[in-house]
Amino acid sequence: MIELAQLQKGGLFQFPLEIGVMGMDGKKExxxxxxxxxSQKFTLSSANVPANLVLDPDTWLLFEGSIxxx
Numbered sequence: 001m002i003e004l005a006q007l008q009k010g011g012l013f014q015f016p017l018e019i020g021v022m023g024m025d026g027k028k029e030x031x032x033x034x035x036x037x038x039s040q041k042f043t044l045s046s047a048n049v050p051a052n053l054v055l056d057p058d059t060w061l062l063f064e065g066s067i068x069x070x
Contacts, residue, residue, distance in 0.1 A: 002042045002053075004035060012038055020057030023048025030057060 006013060014036045021029045025048065033042050055065045 002033075002044060003040070004033075004042065005039045006035070015061065018056055018058065018060065019044065020054035021046045021048050021050050022052040022054065024051045025049075028057075 002019070004017075014034075016032050017035050019031050019033065021031060021044065023029070023046075027048055029046055029048050031044055031046065033044075053067055055067065056063070
């Protein structure tokens with residue numbers, strides 16, 4: 001499960017966000033989620049067993065983001 005939070009001051013941004021799923025086998029898959037609220041939870045369905053996730057792997061958006069594993 002992925003929890004996403006927009007922490008900026010001001011209003012809400014709504015946008016598609018690509019997430020790169022890097023598999024244990026070295027294969028890369030890009031999935032897209034629709035960000036539409038300040039705080040959301042997503043469950044991704046991927047053919048790969050994830051070794052790593054990359055937010056916006058092709059750098060379409062201007063933002064600062066990080067991934068923290070719980």
